């Protein structure tokens with residue numbers, strides 16, 4: 492018998508608690524159907540509650556502890572407490588969200604993947620009927636760029652104050668990111684080839700292609716990194732002649748995400764551009780309640796990967812059982828893929844889709860959706 496893969500369940504704050512309970516129930520149901528070969532531990536950290544009790548979001552040796560796991564499944568972080576409570580335990584974002592960035596950086600999880608596919612039955616916010624075809628994968632640089640957290644403030648609070656915020660882009664991180672985007676595009680092309688219908692994307696240089704990578708930059712205003720990204724993109728694109736290529740500036744990309752989102756396939760973007768575009772992509776796929784996300788090191792399984800939905804802790808609805816666990820469940824499917832349970836992952840994705848299609852338009856609680864998905868697994 493192979494050693495079971497080890498998963499850490501980290502519910503975190505706010506609706507993280509509710510959606511993680513849903514994920515655990517669904518994992519148990521899947522395991523009953525076909526043993527997954529997984530073992531999972533519940534961790535109370537990182538969380539604002541842990542901070543309340545211990546003065547920090549997670550134990551000092553947390554980074555060492557998590558290395559015992561193959562995957563970290565996280566709910567959400569950030570808990571401002573009830574607004575009515577004058578003494579509420581309210582941490583600044585820079586504290587409560589720091590474990591997320593620490594895990595991404597400290598575990599070398601340099602790619603953030605956020606698939607956005609509009610499932611039948613999900614809210615469609617765009618009027619154009621073709622918006623139902625949205626099926627894109629945004630790959631976000633996750634280790635550097637605008638998130639290096641270097642800079643400072645000079646003459647703080649005075650009229651002469653100066654704030655600097657450094658952005659760092661390395662060729663090494665750019666190459667691995669863009670190559671990974673093309674690898675994913677090739678996988679999508681192969682999967683489409685096996686399916687009945689094939690999508691086609693218009694490409695300036697290749698006419699039509701069955702899969703495409705779109706590079707996002709802001710090179711008209713930020714030419715240094717924009718040009719380096721564009722050059723690396725051209726070099727790597729040459730290794731993938733079957734994949735179409737496309738370029739957009741980030742502002743125009745925002746417009747086209749709304750105007751013609753079905754023309755995007757794999758999208759590759761810097762850390763900050765990817766962050767912004769993936770909230771937009773989440774809406775295109777029915778909202779944050781349906782948007783999964785993962786942080787991985789595609790080159791190495793030595794470190795645990797981190798799986799957390801794109802949504803936050805939603806303090807306005809936390810504790811009421813109203814959160815939609817679908818994003819968490821689709822994130823759990825990404826995790827199952829990562830730990831080698833591809834069949835269970837696909838089964839879970841289909842169950843979420845089936846449940847959504849059946850219940851289209853109804854207002855449902857976290858419990859309703861969880862029960863519906865479990866029923867649809869069978």
Ligand code: IPM
Nearest residue numbers: 588591592766769800801803
């Ligand atoms: C996300 C979030 C984080 C990010 C925040 C919470 C730091 O918005 O995962 O998209 O900016 O990466």
Ligand code: MN
Nearest residue numbers: 766767770801
């Ligand atoms: Mn974000």
